[in-house]
Amino acid sequence: MSEAQPLYAKVKDHILENIRSGAWEAGRRVPSENELVESFRISRMTANRALRELTAEGFLSRVPGVGTFVKESPALSSLMELRNIAEEIAQRGHRYSSRLIRKGLVDANPALAEEFEDRALKQLFHIVIVHEENGVPVQLEDRHVNPSLVPDFLDHDFTETTPTAVLLAATPVDELEHTVEATLPTTEQQRLLNIAALEPCLALYRRSWSRARVATVVTLTYPASRYALYSRHRTNARGTFSQ
Amino acid sequence: MSEAQPLYAKVKDHILENIRSGAWEAGRRVPSENELVESFRISRMTANRALRELTAEGFLSRVPGVGTFVKESPALSSLMELRNIAEEIAQRGHRYSSRLIRKGLVDANPALAEEFEDRALKQLFHIVIVHEENGVPVQLEDRHVNPSLVPDFLDHDFTETTPTAVLLAATPVDELEHTVEATLPTTEQQRLLNIAALEPCLALYRRSWSRARVATVVTLTYPASRYALYSRHRTNARGTFSQ
DNA sequence: TGTATAAGGTTGTATATACAGTATAGTCCG
DNA sequence: CGGACTATACTGTATATACAACCTTATACA
Incomplete structure (x- = not known):
């Protein structure tokens, strides 16, 4: 458990732990x-780095001459929260089912190592699942998981619990990255989702970070005729222009 | 111009300048x-801080033993925030332009009145604009605006200021609703965006509320080959992302 | 030719030190 | 009592130094 970890990172973890636990x-x-x-x-410079980075990441706020304080947690923009598709479907009163297409350990290639921001990464968990609503495929999930963060990932039977549920239970999610594209399905996607070649699809690519490391990378493919991404949320009244 | 500015900030500015200008x-x-x-x-520590922070902010990537490099920044539009596409394009160092296709007052029909949640609504402002990046169409904007909230909307010349900028300046945004779909373009969209019939598109439908009334309804159509929707954000420190 | 080694440049981390600027609490003095 | 001053604590910045790990290239050697 006591991995070689920089001192400033240990300090950051200690503080984050206290914030997350609610202490x-x-x-x-x-x-x-x-x-x-x-x-x-x-040394003071090391403590300074820990507090400065946590401030830049939005967890703390500092006032010269006064001190450092835990910041109010920003309103999470709910547009693309992590939602469990099984619960989502159940909530609509429909029947959820899934088909496990692939499940195992794969070797990392340079592209994958880049995605996971870890050049030393050697192997990864990989699963492919088709999620169905009332027996109709609505989502194709192609997911890689960082073994060092969720070592027991493959022990689960994903027909009942979804990978999302397993991951949420295993590690905190610190950061999310989403990219949404429109695509036409590959022949394999056509077969797995049972759609026509000309049916456009939404491809939602998501990376999630836990403790400053990429925990999982997933591509979710939705047939346009069966699914749309939706969100509604309050804003803080100031439109974000600048970056 | 020579404001009192920390040294590390000057170094950061110098590097950002070169990245933004395209040099x-x-x-x-x-x-x-x-x-x-x-x-x-x-000192080296000051240079280190500048490069380290720019890396954390996503502008650079560093490889121990090798060097520091400018990171790729793909054409991405932030999904959850209201951002001005003109500034977004300018930020990438590219040239923004637009073509005004339609601009005027239209009668409300029952469907539009329903969208605006106002049965008494009689007339609406309507504009259609093609936004271009380096002369290539990247977004088709089809927008209706509630005249009672932004009565002077049509007074603006939308070739310079975008409708988003006008609306953000005129009214606060209290709530946002987004729906993202994948579509194949209509013949008119093919013509306006200059794309093939089989090029899939992202259709981002957005309603925004101001003071409990629908201020504007817009459909943004992006050719998949030229744009993707992107977001990255930290999650709540307490981990309340569950649904 | 192929392999092992050495050298040098690069980033990553950590320390000790210094000075400046800001806010607060307490004290002195008119 | 009130204002000015001082001491103190805290953050912000900057430097010099050190060592480790990593990568590439050049060199020596078998």
Whole structure:
């Protein structure tokens, strides 16, 4: 468990742990740089880096001359939350089922290592699942999982619990990246989803981070005639222009 | 112009300047820390901070033992935020232009009145615009606007300021609804976007509310080969992403 | 020719030190 | 009592130094 980890990362983890567990509520003062120097036996620059990065990541706010504080958690834009498709379908009163197409360990190639931001990555879990609503395929899931973060991933039987549910239970999700594209299905996708060659599809590509490492990379393919992505949420009234 | 600015910020600005202007293309090598030390007459730690932060912000990628490089930035539109496509394109260092296809007042029909949640609605502003990146159409905007909320909407010349900019300046956005679908283009869309009949498109349908009333309804159509929808964000520190 | 080794450049981390700027609490003095 | 001053704590920035790990290239050797 005690992997070789930089000191500043250990400090960050310690603080994040307290924020996530709820021990430190929003607005609460966190240890000052000098207090961290004493308790962790590190130099002030190292403590400074930990607090500065957590501030840039939105977890803390700092006031010169006063201290560092836990920030109010920003309203999560709900557009593309992680939703469990099984629950989603059940919520509509329909019947959920799935077909497991592939499940195993694959060797990493340079492209995959790049996606996972880990050049040393050697092997990955890989699963392919077709999700069905009332027996009709509505989503093709092609997922790679980082074994170092979820070592027991393949132990699960994915016919009952979805991979999303397994992953959410195993690791916290710190960051999400989504890309949505329109595509025409490959012949394999046509076969698995049982659609025509000219049926456009939505391809939702998602990477999720946990503890600063990429936990899973997934491509979800939806036949346009059977699924659309939807969201509705309140905003904070200021349109985001600049970057 | 020579504001009091930290040294590391000056270095960051200098690098960003080169990236934004296009002088340094994606993949190009960026000066190493030691080279920055010499050219800026700073310490290596200061150069390190500038490069490290730009990497965290997604502009650079670093490889130990090799060097630092400008990261690829694909043509992506942020999905969940209201962003001005003109600025988005300018940010990528490309040239923005637009063609105004339609602009005027239209009578409301029952379907439109339903969308705007206002049975008494009689007339609406309607515009159609093609947005271009380096002269290539990348987005077809078909928008209706509620006159009671933005009465002077049609007074603007939309070749310079985009409708999004006008609307954001005129009214606060309290709530957003998004639906994303994959479609094949209609013949008119093929003509306006200059794409083939078999090129799939993303159709982003968006309603936005202001002061409990629907302010605008817009359908944005993107050719799949030229644009994808993108978002990346941190999740709530407490992990309340479940649905 | 092929392989092992060495050298040099690059990033990653950590420390000690220094000075500046800001906010707060307390003290002194008019 | 009130204002000015001071001490203190905290963050922000900058430097010099050190060592480790990694990668590429050149060199020496079998």
